[in-house]
Amino acid sequence: MKRIIIFASGSGSNAENIINYFNKTKTAKVVHVLCNSKKAKVFDRCERLNTPSSHFTRDEFLVTDKILNFLKENADLIVLAGFLWKVPTDIIKAFPKKILNIHPALLPKYGGKGMYGMHVHKAVADNKEKETGITIHFVNEHYDEGAIIYQAKTALDSNDTPESIAKKIHVLEQSYFPRIIEEVIISVNE
Numbered sequence: 001m002k003r004i005i006i007f008a009s010g011s012g013s014n015a016e017n018i019i020n021y022f023n024k025t026k027t028a029k030v031v032h033v034l035c036n037s038k039k040a041k042v043f044d045r046c047e048r049l050n051t052p053s054s055h056f057t058r059d060e061f062l063v064t065d066k067i068l069n070f071l072k073e074n075a076d077l078i079v080l081a082g083f084l085w086k087v088p089t090d091i092i093k094a095f096p097k098k099i100l101n102i103h104p105a106l107l108p109k110y111g112g113k114g115m116y117g118m119h120v121h122k123a124v125a126d127n128k129e130k131e132t133g134i135t136i137h138f139v140n141e142h143y144d145e146g147a148i149i150y151q152a153k154t155a156l157d158s159n160d161t162p163e164s165i166a167k168k169i170h171v172l173e174q175s176y177f178p179r180i181i182e183e184v185i186i187s188v189n190e
Contacts, residue, residue: 002028002185005075007083008035012042014081014102014173019049021178027185031074036061036085062088071095079181080139084116087139097147099139100184102177104169106151107135111144121162121169131155132165134172136180150180 004022008015012033019030033046033053046053060066068091071078080087080101087099103111103120110120124132133153138146152175154168 001026002076003031003074004028004077004079004181005071006030006033006079006081008033008040008042008081009037009084010040010042010082012040012045012082013170014177015042016045016049017174018079018081018178018181019046019051021182023049025182027182028077034067034070036083058085061085065090067091068094077181077185078139081177082117086113086143089141092139092141097138097188099146100149100181101137101139101144101146102173103135103137103144104132104166104173105135106131106133106153107137107144107148111135113143115144118162118166121165124156124165125160125162128158129156132169134169134176136177149184150176152176 006015006018015033022028022030030051033042033051035042035053035055038055043053056067071091072094078095078099092099105120105124110123131153133151135148136150137148140146152172154172156165
């Protein structure tokens with residue numbers, strides 16, 4: 001059984017969905033959630049789900065080897081679920097093609113530094129896009145530029161607002177993210 005460590009920064013709805021999904025499989029298990037925000041709601045979710053979680057600082061992530069060493073000892077796969085910091089090169093090199101992220105748009109559009117959450121949905125609405133979606137991709141040294149694993153689309157119309165787009169994206173995230181993670185794990189093991 002593969003060990004997944006999730007990085008999160010916020011409410012943790014995707015983290016909870018992934019934890020619940022893998023609690024019902026023999027493919028993998030979420031063994032820990034790491035979060036860079038002490039007040040994040042993901043900690044409440046982890047407590048309720050009996051999933052170990054912990055907070056880490058910017059220095060622990062970017063300056064020391066504390067997080068890198070923890071990952072090397074405990075993770076087979078890393079999943080970014082609403083995590084907003086750029087992953088350091090040493091972690092990327094230690095886990096090649098083993099760090100997955102989900103982006104709330106169809107990359108390469110609306111990616112890059114500062115393009116997350118409602119910023120993305122507002123840009124999509126402002127540009128009157130006819131469709132949007134999610135992109136699940138491997139993480140590399142650049143924001144949202146890693147190899148694309150999977151994309152799912154949803155249609156938009158002129159009445160869509162950033163808030164309604166966010167709801168459509170959330171449905172796609174909840175439906176596809178855990179399944180695609182599992183497919184990646186299975187394909188690596190074949």
